[in-house]
Amino acid sequence: GKGTYPYYMLKEIDEQPAVLRRILQHYYVDGQYKIDEEILKAIQQADRLYIVAAGTSYHAGFASKAFFEEMTKTPVELCIASEFGYNMPLLSEKPLFIYISQSGETADSRQVLVKTKALGYPALTITNVAGSTLSREADYTLSLHAGPEIAVASTKAYTAQISVMAVLAKAVGDYIGNIAASEFHLVKELSLVATSMVAVLAEKERIAEKVEEHLKGTRNSFYIGRGEDYYVSMEAALKLKEISYIQCEGFAAGELKHGTIALIEENTPVQAILSHKALAPHTRGNIMEVISRGAKVLTVVSDDLANEDDDIIVPSVHPYLTSLAMVVPTQMIAYYATLQRGLDVDKPRNLAKSVTVE
Numbered sequence: 001g002k003g004t005y006p007y008y009m010l011k012e013i014d015e016q017p018a019v020l021r022r023i024l025q026h027y028y029v030d031g032q033y034k035i036d037e038e039i040l041k042a043i044q045q046a047d048r049l050y051i052v053a054a055g056t057s058y059h060a061g062f063a064s065k066a067f068f069e070e071m072t073k074t075p076v077e078l079c080i081a082s083e084f085g086y087n088m089p090l091l092s093e094k095p096l097f098i099y100i101s102q103s104g105e106t107a108d109s110r111q112v113l114v115k116t117k118a119l120g121y122p123a124l125t126i127t128n129v130a131g132s133t134l135s136r137e138a139d140y141t142l143s144l145h146a147g148p149e150i151a152v153a154s155t156k157a158y159t160a161q162i163s164v165m166a167v168l169a170k171a172v173g174d175y176i177g178n179i180a181a182s183e184f185h186l187v188k189e190l191s192l193v194a195t196s197m198v199a200v201l202a203e204k205e206r207i208a209e210k211v212e213e214h215l216k217g218t219r220n221s222f223y224i225g226r227g228e229d230y231y232v233s234m235e236a237a238l239k240l241k242e243i244s245y246i247q248c249e250g251f252a253a254g255e256l257k258h259g260t261i262a263l264i265e266e267n268t269p270v271q272a273i274l275s276h277k278a279l280a281p282h283t284r285g286n287i288m289e290v291i292s293r294g295a296k297v298l299t300v301v302s303d304d305l306a307n308e309d310d311d312i313i314v315p316s317v318h319p320y321l322t323s324l325a326m327v328v329p330t331q332m333i334a335y336y337a338t339l340q341r342g343l344d345v346d347k348p349r350n351l352a353k354s355v356t357v358e
């Protein structure tokens with residue numbers, strides 16, 4: 001049950017630091033990463049990795065792409081499950097398919113799995129539900145260990161997906177003797193992420209007030225960011241839309257001026273995410289551009305880049321793992337915006353927890 005929580009979503013947001021620690025307990029045993037050698041070999045032998053997923057799981061794939069490529073030295077391509085059937089990318093000689101799915105039952109993803117299996121390509125499913133269809137039908141499975149996710153809006157599954165992808169990337173990197181992997185201390189870095197999450201989760205009241213001030217009465221808004229922060233923006237926008245019904249677009253900050261900035265008018269809310277040092281000055285420039293067109297901006301910034309005017313400060317984490325830390329305040333933004341509108345946070349209209357139709 002949800003215990004003393006008013007909604008499952010808030011409980012699941014709060015569980016995230018514990019989920020990260022649980023993932024480490026499952027996958028890091030006696031000083032070793034515990035991933036089947038079969039899986040490590042399959043990834044080593046592949047010349048390209050295709051991640052197939054939908055919605056939030058698709059966004060978790062994006063958040064994992066950079067470190068996965070760095071650790072495994074193998075290119076990673078993202079595929080929207082529902083597009084794959086008629087928009088199939090030109091496949092490499094030795095592809096490996098990675099299916100990321102909280103439920104393991106998403107029909108769009110399953111359809112692709114059936115197809116790639118028929119073509120003879122190996123498949124790995126990363127899912128929260130052991131024994132689910134996608135898990136049974138793939139050659140290999142890794143579990144998220146996030147515990148049941150009840151709220152329709154996915155939160156802890158997203159952070160668990162990125163964390164398990166990080167464990168897998170690190171294990172492959174060590175397996176192939178990649179120096180970059182031996183220098184990436186994942187256990188320590190994930191613990192720092194959990195600590196960062198705890199600090200942000202302690203700011204609920206302050207964040208709720210900021211949200212009230214920033215999003216009250218609005219019908220539309222934007223998230224902007226660059227690099228990893230752009231990928232988090234996509235996820236943050238999806239979360240806000242699906243439960244608060246505020247129309248929201250996650251945008252690459254530098255792309256705004258190529259058209260979309262025309263939508264900024266007096267008091268349009270823009271949420272900016274900044275966690276990467278080299279990119280922050282450019283995103284700051286984009287913030288000035290939208291402010292000069294009347295936007296009001298709420299900033300979500302890692303503490304190493306923050307100044308006194310910033311709104312939500314997130315203790316900084318390893319550059320590979322920023323999505324894990326930065327997404328948490330955006331989940332809270334979606335939660336409080338929805339609560340403040342008097343809507344049912346856990347059961348948004350038109351949506352079901354798992355999408356078993358194509």
Ligand code: F6R
Pocket residue numbers: 054055056057058100101102103104105106109152153154155238239242354355
């Ligand atoms: C958004 C959300 C959906 C799912 C998507 C894929 O909060 O929950 O976008 O992420 O339907 O579902 P799974 O991961 O079960 O394949």
